[in-house]
Amino acid sequence: MLRFAILRLVSLGLSLVVASIVIFTLIEIIPGDPAAFMLGLNAQADTIAVLRAELGLDASPLERYFGWVTGMLTGDFGTSYTYRTPVSEMIGERLWISLPLALIALGLSTLIAFPVGILAASRRGSLVDTVVMGFTQLGVAIPNFWFAMLMVLVFSINLRWFSAGGFPGWDEGLFACLKALTLPAISLALPQASILARVMRSALVDTLDEDFMRTARAKGLTRKQAIRHHALRNAMIPVLTIIGLQFSFLLAGAIIIENVFFLPGLGRLIFQAISQRDLIVVESVVMLLVFAVILVNFAVDITYALVDPRLRRPS
Amino acid sequence: MTLLDIQNVSLEIHGKPILRDISLSLQQGRILGIIGESGSGKSMTAYSVMQLLPDGSDTSGQILINGFDVLSAPEDALCRLRGNEVSIVFQEPMTALNPLMNIGNQVAEAIRVHEPSTPNHVAMQRARSSLNRCELPADRFPLTLYPHELSGGQRQRVVIALAIALQPKLLIADEPTTALDVTTQAEILALLRRLVLEDEMGLMLISHDLAVVTDMADEIAIMKDGEIVENLPSQVSFKDLKHPYSRALFAASGYIPARVRSDQTEPLLSVRNLVCDYHLPRASLLGPAKYFRAVDDVSFDIRKGESLGLVGESGCGKSTLARAILGIQKLSKGEIHFDGMRINNEQDVESDIRRRMQVVFQDPYGSFNPRHRVDRLVSEPFHLYKTPLTKSAKQEAIASALRDVGLEPNDQYKFIHEFSGGQRQRIAIARALIIRPDLILLDEATSALDVSVRAQILDLLAELSESYGLTYLFVSHDLSVVRSITDRVLVMKDGKIVEHGETDDVFSAPKHSYTRKLIASAPRFLQATTR
Structure with a gap:
């Protein structure tokens, strides 16, 4: 097990190095000089040069890459070109919205998907299965921004239970913040829950046909006991994979929902930074997201090994 | 009282008749062998006794286990019966165990399900002794092993250990050695025979292998198309067989084809x-x-x-x-x-x-490949020809290869799922034969x-x-x-x-x-x- 964890950790480190090189190189090739962009169309060449020096853009790419990486390692992400504030602060604020949002959405999605998937699988072919799977089909098909607007219409405009958007800030108390994140989290969770429920169902259906399920029944376990004690854990591997992918997606991919609900999250930050050629912010946010994705994959790999002894103790 | 008494049992699955009017009986301490080819209904007979049948099954007749009427019993009574009074050993030991649960827990579970008040350490002790009885000693086979760490024969012993953990009166073994090597098969059969003697169980031994069954059983039933065609005592000789199917079956199993020996020595x-x-x-990161x-x-x-x-x-x-x-x-x-x-695979084989x-x-x-028609499957080796065949030559070759293996040229337009196992093996031979190797x-x-x-x-x-x-x-x-x-x-x-x-x-x-x-x-x- 330890060996497995160490190997995964080494591969995690290597992935991070490769990712940082790719991100840095890509941003280098993108046309558009941040200094020229900041100073506008009529700027003089020498003023641009001064600003470039001030921003540290005149150093060689290699120096800038190492400066960027060592900075990140010590928690210094540089200073935004546009806002002249430390990038780490900007990211910190936004992360405190995006991370809880992703976690709540993921929690909701899992809470909905598990019982639904299990119900459909254990009654495979029945009316319940058909109806439930029909709904998940719908859940996958409906775009989440449209569903978000629908919810705003019903719960904010008509019922006035929630505000239509914005975020009060964590100083306003936990309840106010959770309330502001509820509708966005539901709109994010619903399509994810539909996908996850379908994966759960098909993984479980495959497991129910396995020979060891017959052995379990022959021991005297009831159908329910056999599913609970034997099938669920065996069906977990594909489900864990999807949960891992969904978390990464929710963290970075909430940009449309953030826009619908006017939430200052990471998605909107990166969108603004790109349009303003605030490359240092773009680099740092992308790197952070890559880090999050790789970390989640690492966690998923470790969970695989915890679930499956064949990975932990190969024969 | 008769341990197992099956009277006029018929079984339909989704309206399709599987078993017709089966009657069998088995006394305590005896071994009943059931012989039949695939699809003859022998496994379904076993599943009927345990009521572990697929959805859509409809059983009629009467099955009594020590007087307990299985077919009219409610599901919770059946759950108390399974693993406790009646146990089963399945054909495929590689997949019969849960890969994520250690063997100790899998055996102990059989005990805990039926005796929920058993403390965990007692259940584990009893699992241990059941595994010991199945010749899996504690020093080499600790309870913490997982199925993937065992061989096929050892896994079958675990399956047997969990089947006999509660000393059932009736044990069903459904092709218990078909997936195993001959030497392992002999060991597993000896183990079953010993357990039957020690616990005075009744054993219902199902196999397509006549030798296995005739070696072990006290009585034999031969099944074909969901019916029992012949009941025999064990010590039979070929001339005792009455039903033509039994005779054909016994003759086929020892069949020796007439062959001409080649005398070339080159x-x-x-x-x-x-x-x-x-x-x-590698055992360790830096080891050899x-x-x-x-x-x-x-x-x-x-x-x-x-x-x-x-x-x-x-x-x-x-x-x-x-x-x-x-x-x-x-x-x-x-x-x-x-x-x-x-x-030499270092360079491509010519x-x-x-x-x-x-x-x-x-x-x-x-x-x-289930999505290709037989003509394409059979003609696959043609790509080994340096000059491609003409379409008509190819057609001719396919037709003659199919004729050679006893199929019709028209079979080339069918898909593989339309054939039986034997026919498929003929198609495999046609595929090998088509380029005259x-x-x-x-x-x-x-x-x-x-x-x-x-x-x-x-x-x-x-x-x-x-x-x-x-x-x-x-x-x-x-x-x-x-x-x-x-x-x-x-x-x-x-x-x-x-x-x-x-x-x-x-x-x-x-x-x-x-x-x-x-x-x-x-x-x-x-x-x-x-x-």
Whole structure:
């Protein structure tokens, strides 16, 4: 097990190095000089040069890459070109919205998907299965921004239970913040829950046909006991994979929902930074997201090994 | 009281009749053998007794276990019955255990389900003693092992241990040794026999293998198409059989095809000092690389026109050797020559050699692409021709290959799922035959087939070898088949050839102790009675 964890950790480190090189190189090739962009169309060449020096853009790419990486390692992400504030602060604020949002959405999605998937699988072919799977089909098909607007219409405009958007800030108390994140989290969770429920169902259906399920029944376990004690854990591997992918997606991919609900999250930050050629912010946010994705994959790999002894103790 | 009393049981699944008017009975301490080919309903009879039938099943008649009426019992009463009064051992030990649960918990679960008040350590102790009884001692087989750390035979012992954990009165064994090697099979059968004696259980032993059943059972029932065609006492001889199907079945299982021996001595394929290694994962990050020697310094010839057998247990290296001959396995040392040309997978094997060597695999279900029609499946080897055939020549070749294996030319337009196991194996042979190879490698090619189908395929192989001068390398763990169709035989153990010689000599006077053990393990009822 330890060996497995160490190997995964080494591969995690290597992935991070490769990712940082790719991100840095890509941003280098993108046309558009941040200094020229900041100073506008009529700027003089020498003023641009001064600003470039001030921003540290005149150093060689290699120096800038190492400066960027060592900075990140010590928690210094540089200073935004546009806002002249430390990038780490900007990211910190936004992360405190995006991370809880992703976690709540993921929690909701899992809470909905598990019982639904299990119900459909254990009654495979029945009316319940058909109806439930029909709904998940719908859940996958409906775009989440449209569903978000629908919810705003019903719960904010008509019922006035929630505000239509914005975020009060964590100083306003936990309840106010959770309330502001509820509708966005539901709109994010619903399509994810539909996908996850379908994966759960098909993984479980495959497991129910396995020979060891017959052995379990022959021991005297009831159908329910056999599913609970034997099938669920065996069906977990594909489900864990999807949960891992969904978390990464929710963290970075909430940009449309953030826009619908006017939430200052990471998605909107990166969108603004790109349009303003605030490359240092773009680099740092992308790197952070890559880090999050790789970390989640690492966690998923470790969970695989915890679930499956064949990975932990190969024969 | 009769332990198991099955009266006029019929079974339909989704309206399709599976069992018709089955009546059987079994006394305590006795062994009832049920023989039948695939689809005869023998497994469904077992599942009816435990009421573990698929959805849509409708059973009529009466099944009594010690007077307890199974068919009218509610599900919770059946759950109390299963694993407690009646247990079952399944055919496929590789998949019968939960891969994520250690063996101790899997056995202990059987105890906890029926006696929920049992403290955990007591349940584990009882699991331990049940495993001990199944000859899995604590020092080598701790409770914390997982199924993937055990061999097939050991897993079957775990399945038996969990079946007998609560000392049931009735044990059903559904093809318990079909997936196992002969020596393992002999051990598992001896274990079952011992447990039956010790616990005075009744054992219902289901098998397609007549030798296994006749060796073990006190009474025998022969099934065909969901019906029992004949009930027999155990010590039968061939002349006692009344029903024509029983006679056909017994005759087929000891069938020896009429063959003409080739008298050529020139080698077609020669293997010299062959070594094949597999790399194993390193034990530690910086430790030395480890390897497993699958084939260890093997040398032999296959003569033109002969049929050579290669026998050995699973894991002895016979599949690796076969792969090496086909040029799809890395050779660590040694040389293989095919008619003077060297086979070496370092450079691509020339299509000319490939064309002259074809292979037929064991599994007639898994070795075809289900989305292609038979014409495409059969004509696949044509890509080995340097100049492509014309369409009409191709059509002609497909039709004649199908005729050669006893199918109709029109069958080429069908898909593979429209054929039975035996027909599929004929198609596999047609696919091998279509480019007129010199050598056909048959890798357990008859192991998945019923005895009567196997007899037909053996006949076909004998016929084809005569008409096309084919050379066969017959890789199998089934000694009776190898004995019936090969001229010479190689016995392989742990990567080495331990004995070789004329088939009749090796079987009648084995020299190596392993060969003797192998031959002694194979149940041999038939040689004595059908000849």
